[in-house]
Amino acid sequence: MLEVIDLRKNYPDFNIQLDFNIKQGEFFSLLGPSGCGKTTTLRLLAGLERCDSGTILFRKKDITHLQPQKRRFGLVFQDYALFPHLNVRENILYGINQKNKSEKEKRLLEMLDLFQLISLKERSIRHLSGGEQQRVALARALAVKPEILLLDEPFAALDPSLRQSLREELKELQKKLGLTIVFVTHSQEEALSLSDRVALLQEGRIIQVAEPFEIYTKPKTEYVAGFFGKVNFLELTVCKKTLSWGNTTVDIDLEDGSYLLAIRPEHLTAGTGVKGTVTSSSYLGFATLYVVKTVFGLLHYLELDSGSIKPKGTEIELSLKKAVPVRKTA
């Protein structure tokens, strides 16, 4: 539905260059650390920034130079940017240009109903909680029936306990209305749990676009792997589809050669293989994360359902369940 082809925007110390496409009804996340260009990308999609070159196609139509007013995209900013001089009702009605009063009223009621805002209808923006403001912002953006909804870190300003429930609401809403959503976030957790596909950005480029499961389990580069939680990176040699792992060998489906392998802490288990000693531990509740000193250096190892916490200095032997080759990032 939306195709972004070689879109470029240059800044004195920073360049953006993008290629990606979004399907109808998809929940698409732009993930990356602050300063990677994800918000700028969103603004380019909304038409609030002008690109230097490249094309944006929407339903095969070139909208690269179309004004934001004519794109009919919905946009929710991180701070919501609700109009403070208007109340809830007026905010929601803002974008509706319909002359027909009853149509307008109908749409308003739909939105109020959808976001459970009926009782807040006449309330001033000042007297809304963070979660309520977010709902009003969504309602305002959706009231005009946008083709695509662009969300810029909509949960960033909320407290963690609220985030969880609103996240679920958003996902449900998307399913219910069949929305196409472009979602900008710096939280890998949000991206993984909500998205149909995730695009990971680094310094203005997309490094990998994939479904959450794939991007987590098959990261293309060292950077991608490292972005989603703790990873052990080891440079190892594969010989005849096997990998030498301490006292044992592990089968691996790779051609012969030297690889940089990403090994997640949970893919190490107690068993036979590499010996080491525990140098520190942190208890996470559902699991314990250890740092183990081995011949490969320090390795992170996650133990689920452990009966007790191993004290520092405990001897331990780790076997390898899974390793993913990644491209080295300069």
Add this chain to the structure above:
Amino acid sequence: MKRFTGVLFLALLIVIMLFSLTCQAKEVVIYSYDSFGQTLMEMMEKYMAEKYQAKVRFVLFEDTGAMYTRLLMEKKKPQADVVIGLDEVYLVDAKRDDLFRAYKPKAFAQIREELVFAKDFYLVPFDYGYITFNYDSELLPKPPKTYAELIKPEYNKKIVIPNPTTSSPGQAFLLSTIAYFGEDKYLDFWKELKKNILVMPSNWSLAYGIYTNGEAPLVLSYGTSPVYHLVYDKTERYQALVLDQVSWAQIEGAGIVKGAKNPELAEAVIDYLLSLELQEALTESQFMYPVRVDAKLPTSFRIAAQAKEILNRRLDLQEIHDKLEQWLKDWENVMR
């Protein structure tokens, strides 16, 4: 914040010190307007200090109107001893308001007689100047010589006159037209003059500024104005003219405030004001004529315009006082 407040207090202190330096004990207080010459003030200070061991404190006002209203407000508790610079038109008001004490100065016999506007010396004249037109000879080679010529179309939008309702010279000129044409004819003159007037600013300063900046070649000012340009700019470009050889004279008076704390010193000030020394000094300080017949004029005064007749005496001061408001109203109606 603290440093800020500190700086502030220091600054306040300096201001206070600057003030306290200038205010001290036993002194004669003289009220005057702001353009009263610094030279004359210093001469008076010196004289009073040497002769009477008295200090002189000058209090200067924005204009004579402000000075007069201050006197009125302080009537119950007078602060001033002497007032310098009220022109004769204030005489009737001053008598009604009972502000001054008459004092016949020692040099009364030397004062040019027609200038003595209060025969009882309720206010004592000390200088005067003819209210006449000045012209810029470079912009206007052919100046008018008579009232009749002044209203000719060739002077269309070439005249600046300070507004008679707000300025003393302007009011003096209005009075001179009443004196010259008579109460029933002066408005006819103004009806014609109106076309030639470019602008009537609120005060003389602005009018004269407009003139010297070349916007208009004719301005109502003083007969002595060209003297300044001769002395300081060394030019005779600016000239004065007396229409039909007659002119109104602005006569400035001085008076001793009734209930003054230092009446003897006040009398000494008035006498010094009329001394030959000061009378001769005021010519190139105030650019006004001295009232003493025996005072010598500096050579620069050759360029000053002098009238054969002073129009003032054609009107009675009481009459002016009673009718001025109506005259101004009638005049305004014509000029609108």
Add this chain to the structure above:
Amino acid sequence: MWQFFILLVLVVVVYLPLGGLFARLLALPNLSSLVFELFRDPSLLKALQFTYRQAFISAVISLLVGLPGAYFFSHYEFKGKKLLRNLTMIPFILPSILVVLAMIIYYGQQGFFARTFNTKTFLYSFSGIVLAHVFYNFSLSIRIVGSTWEKLNLRLKESAYVLGDSPLKTFFRVELPLLWPAIAYATLLAFLYSSLSFAVVLVFGGISFSTLEVYIYTLVRRLDLKKAHLVAFIQLIISFFFISVVSFLAKRTEAVDKAFSTFQAKPLRSEKRWWIKSLLFLYFAFLFLLFGGPLLALLVRSFQNRDGIFTLANYLNLFSPKVERILGLPIWQVFLNSLLLAAVSSTISVMLAYVLARYFPKLRPFFLIPLGVSMMSYGFGVLLTMKNWLPAPILMVCTQIFIAFPVVYSIISLGLEEINPEYALAAALLGSTEKEILKNIYLPLLKPALNSAFAYGMALSLGDLSGVMLVGEGRFVTFTVALYRLIGHYSFPEGTALGTLLALLFIFLFILIEAQGGKNHA
């Protein structure tokens, strides 16, 4: 408690003299007949009508002229911006006699403008009055509206764009409602200043146009003080009516501070739309042609002798014995006096305004009252109530506060409204003391407003004659006193040089102060 003490200070400075003046007036036994007599005078009614008509037109045009400037100043960063912003304030600093003269030199029948565009004597008419008032007041809307606009959250505008509104529609639906209070107050100030105009109206309007101020002055000249004060009182009531209406209409909704954050103006060179750049260029060319011209003419004149030949003599003369003779003191002392008085009184005004705006927001209309009467009437009040028991330096500062306070207050109180009170609340919860909150939150956020307020305070005080003369009695010579004295002694060329020096000094000073502010931000 101390807040009430500050309030008391203002009451003594402003309301005691005015109250004293008008209380005496209201106690007159023949008050009703006096009022009756006044209102039977058709010229008073005419003056009333004309005063507020011209003030309204002047204020609206000032706003329209200043609004694009407010936009450009708040949205773009470009070279010479600070210089330009301070240049627009020069009419406020220069005494009216110089401003009027500058306009005549430029627009008058012999002026460059009139000769180039063949406009003849349009200056000496109603349009001349309005032009002069716009010249004075357009900087108010540039500065007051600009500093609000500068802080307006950019994303509000962008939200409106995305929701389908054109920039123009967005301006009317989003920006205008949020800028409205600033616009209303800038216009109110321009309106009230224009309504107190005196010299401008007489010069350009002649007899055909008379304002209340002229009417009062004429009454004072005729020594009809009671009537003069009565008209001043009527003037005050009318002004207060307008002030109240505006503060009612411009009441901000309580959530409005959410609309403001500190968004930085972007460099002009990164603006890609060529037409914006050309509009900006055209606008400043227009300002330069209309208002830069008179100032430039004055500058040129200060370097000419009477025959139009280039000379430095006017400047050198300022330091000559001749000028010292006229002024009674050396010129450097004049500058010292002026700057000291202006800086001290402007600082006090800013501090008073900050406290009063923060702790007594509801009293706003009352704080603007000094705009309703001229220095002349206030001066009478001072003579009646305070002259005898307050030392001269304090009285002097009082008169300057009277002049400076309303503008200083307006700027600061608008600035305060744009600060989210939650910042202060959060800081208080974190255990910050009042002093820390002031230092860490209000001062940095208010910096632009404080700068503007201080600049206007200084400018207004530097341009004052009546207040200084009233208390200083001719011995405390400030720049304006010196200027009038020079002009009174035929020294007009030296006067223009003095005016130019002061304007340059002022601009230099404020570019320095603003640069300081910038550093503190970072």
